Amino acid sequence: EDQVTQSPEALRLQEGESSSLNCSYTVSGLRGLFWYRQDPGKGPEFLFTLYSAGEEKEKERLKATLTKKESFLHITAPKPEDSATYLCAVSRAGGSYIPTFGRGTSLIVHP
């Protein structure tokens, strides 16, 4: 069974204080690893798909990296508007493409 574990559950940062969110996964052959951002009371918004170990993708202050066992979402010099819940998900190669989601990391950035 595919598993996705995100840590920490919650993270509080000061504006400008860089940090990383972790997504550990277990899947028998990775098709893709996904990162989403979810604002309170809204649906998740797609950020990135990573396919293979060593791959990196960036968007503004966010950079996602991937190894064979985990992915990191690095947030550089965060701003209050980066406050949200960040969700990680994986889909399995050769099987159903339906992704398995983690429980998310709630990020609060204080001004």
Next chain:
Amino acid sequence: SQTIHQWPATLVQPVGSPLSLECTVEGTSNPNLYWYRQAAGRGLQLLFYSVGIGQISSEVPQNLSASRPQDRQFILSSKKLLLSDSGFYLCAWSAIGRENYGYTFGSGTRLTVV
């Protein structure tokens, strides 16, 4: 451009009452459609998905059902709501063959069963 509409935004229903949540997608044809539920402190739970009109796959046996009466319309229903049905319901779509480009989610329905 493609858009997804989901309504209502909030709903308070008594136990035992029926439920109907509607989702429509515009700007694309033959999308994959999904219903998820998100409970507080828990991840997204896939309830139903559809790869075509009349094709519904259920992931979780429960008192909910889904229908796809038109290509871009997905409906979540219940004949009798339970307290445990409370949660945040999300509709999503993806283009066939482009699932790795991520899902587009609707704005969600907050359902409270009282």
